[in-house]
Amino acid sequence: MVAGDIVLTGLMAVLLVGVAALLTRVENWRSYTPLAGGGAVTGDETAVINREKPAGIIRWLTTVDHKDIGLLYGVYAVIAFAVGGIMAMLIRLQLVTPAGAILGNNAYNSILTSHGITMLFLFGTPIIAAFANYFIPLLIGADDMAFPRINAIAFWILPPAALLIWAGFFLAPVTENMIEPARTAWTMYTPLSVEQQNPGVDLMLLGLHLSGIGATMGAINFIATIFTERDGEVNWANLDIFSWTILTQSALILFAFPLLGSAIVMLLLDRNLSTTFFAVEGGGPLLWQHLFWFFGHPEVYILVLPPMGLVSLILPKFSGRKLFGFKFVVYSTLAIGVLSFGVWAHHMFSTGMDPRLRASFMAVSLAIAIPSAVKTFNWITTMWNGRLRLTTPMLFCIGFVSNFIIGGVTGVFLASIPVDMILHDTYYVVGHFHYIVMGAIGFAAFAGIYYWFPVFTGRMYQRTLGKAHFWFSMVGTNITFFAMLALGYLGMPRRYATYQFDGAIAPLTQVATFHQLATVGALILFIGQLFFVWNIVQSWLEGPKVEDGDPWNLEDDGMLDREFQWFEEQLEADSPEKDPSLLADGGQEEQDDS
């Protein structure tokens, strides 16, 4: 123990000295001027900028430019999506046979837990932050985020958070299984999560806590940016729909994530310092579920509102029509934001809580279907009689609407107490929420990536590969998750590593068949994502350069938004011969003497 402490002390000392050495070097460039934030400027605002950014890896480690940070978020989210996706494939392969094909029960539980947390916290939230960071300032005509440094801090908290959440997987082999991956499920229900002695659970909780701090910092930044950094021409009446959804989402984060953080600290204290927040003699185990879902349900809308904004932004562009009922789409966004805090106990209908409370939560849960349907009808009406252009981003938007309808309608059934009592612990719930998180949120993320690909890479993706990606994703998603809905009706309980149960509980043959179907669907989905990765990487490196600032021909319909106008300016700035007025001060066009 003493030797370990000495080694750790040495390591930490070396780290600190390294940081100090690096800082003294870095501080020498002084290429930046102090930020004029808070009105407390002590530096010389007119100081000449020697260089815009350092080169190489240092640029990415030190950047506070919203576009760079957006790209960092994007790369991070795609890597997390790959990790979470491989975990999902392991789960699906395991369930091909009733006895379980490849994993032990403990490994299955670990992977199930990490798959959920990875997809929600390390892919979902960051991919939205990626779009928001890159495009919100461009869409509202801001120079940058309101707090560029806090923006960078919010991102850099995430890599340590991911390492902590996955820590058990790395540490189990080197610590002889003293520290194992958490097996608490992403919901971390007490008393299970308090009683698991494994320190990997503490590390996972710390990672989640850190990711929550990052999300909160980001949310504060977006609220400040959208309120205070808008261009003079952008007002509340003409603010774009994506910014509206990010604003609402940020407000939800502001109320939800600090609560998760506090609940996690309470859980950590229960685990390590013998407090009794969630013990029977203290607050009781059900307190955790209330606190967790008071965060957890708004989290669903934190994840789905911005993708809805993306679809509301992109879908009209390829329908040749403005978004139908723009105002009502905004109102429904706000309504969902408010209602989302009043539905949390619909996750707890089967816990034995007071039936009168249950009924009120059922009512609010059913009510939230109304603003959701308003959006859906508005998307459909936007396309109605429109001049549809089935580009890859448009296909993903239509896929979003289709999957969202199935995910949403199954959700309405689950909001009903008697139905939920039967289906709650079955695969029906898994199918329902995967239609939303993969079929809707994932699809909208892909739509955003393809739609803005020319802006953030300066190149065009390969259209055929894009379409292959869509069709494999659409078919794979629907086979996988529809099979899960059927499994739920058959009575297959969720979270199980194996299903060799008595035939009286569920018809085993059919259950096995639907599990195999789901796995086939997952394989199709997986192949689709290979197209995606190949397309993005190759096109980014070698794709044809975009010459036109309006690659989607939006100007004809009068729908060229600010971000593409900005892109046009970039292209022109790159080639000053097109517009001599863009030459640097004192610059002259070369005279042709011949």
Added chain:
Amino acid sequence: MAEEPGLSDQYPTASPWPLFVALGLALSEIGVFVGLFPVAVFGLILFGGSIAGILTESGYVERPWPTLLGVGVVLIVIAAAFALWQVPVTDIALSNVGTGPLFTRLVAVAAAGAVMIAMGGVASVMEQTAA
């Protein structure tokens, strides 16, 4: 595309501090919660130092040292308050470091605070005498 032709040209586009604020926060949390004494102390020092650095860089304060000193004082006050509230007075002794789960963690926080006060204090004095 040009390296950075955007509107943000006129604004700072690089800062070394955010990375270290985040790293410091992560190490502090791991150190304090998991109970790894050296990680807690060094993590908190990195966190406090980076806060002082980033505030100075962005122009909220003129010099980093008083901030470092201030963060140190805050940590010691927090540690002392928790100790008085949760640890029996008779147990508060150096010889007990490493025994109680809470007490050892509080000592780590206080130690980091003390180091920051020392660093901030010495640097302030050196800066004044040099000037």
